[in-house]
Amino acid sequence: MPTNRSRTIHYQSPEADKKTLFERTGLEQLRALVDGTVSPPPISSHIGLEFISVSEGDVVMTAQPDESHYNPIGSIHGGFFATVLDSACGCAVHSTLPAGVGYTSLEIKVSFLRPITAETGTVTAHGWVTRRGKSASFAEADIRDSEGRVLATASSTCLIIQKGPAQ
Template identity: 60%
Template structure:
């Protein structure tokens, strides 16, 4: 048995959370994409980063590693669920004006294929299917570098003033 370790570094999320309340969602997420605002700490855990941000449409990439494994030797479903919850939530966030926030109400994930270290980087795409001022709905998927579908999700988010 060989022991491994991983060091995770992140920035205090509270200052950027305050900034998020003063910016439209799309402007806030684009500032993260450009490196002007630090990303969420969860991104460091999953090796997750933005690829693109458009109103109602967000793309991330993430790099699975052995620290994401479950006891049977593949990536834990929590990796899929966290990545899909993040990309669906950010797609919703990208439609919100300044002073509005969201939280996930529900997410349904369908696991279609296993992810392992050999899968390599994956791409998650989230898109809004119905924006709203009180509730918004999004869908998402995860694909490997060859475009093979690995998982899908549907999500409902509550929208509220901050």
């Protein structure tokens, strides 16, 4: 019989940050996450997501796959890949936005190239904007292992929202 395991997820409620979030540009918002002056979004604690670098139109982050992300065949579920890639694409777009402007993912296409398991260890996602438009932006991303092998790629379209959510 398999050994039961558990995982506890800790995060801070984003409600306090939401009130002032859209007073900053997207790049300022993401840099505040990097330097720790703003709490990371709750999804980060689910997948061990951390920012490594942020510049306009370009982000690098890491994620930590573990057994709690496994699918029935014993590898990391495709939802983990998709979540990391959606985060990388979305944050790359986010980094280009002026204050008061938000975005949401309209669509994402993910290509799974190699499996990820808990033994893969920390993976690195790189996201970059390929075209910034007034009402939509386009981005691409990839996930690599510690040896630089590409594990998955994505392309995404994000809707630009001229007034941030909850304003």
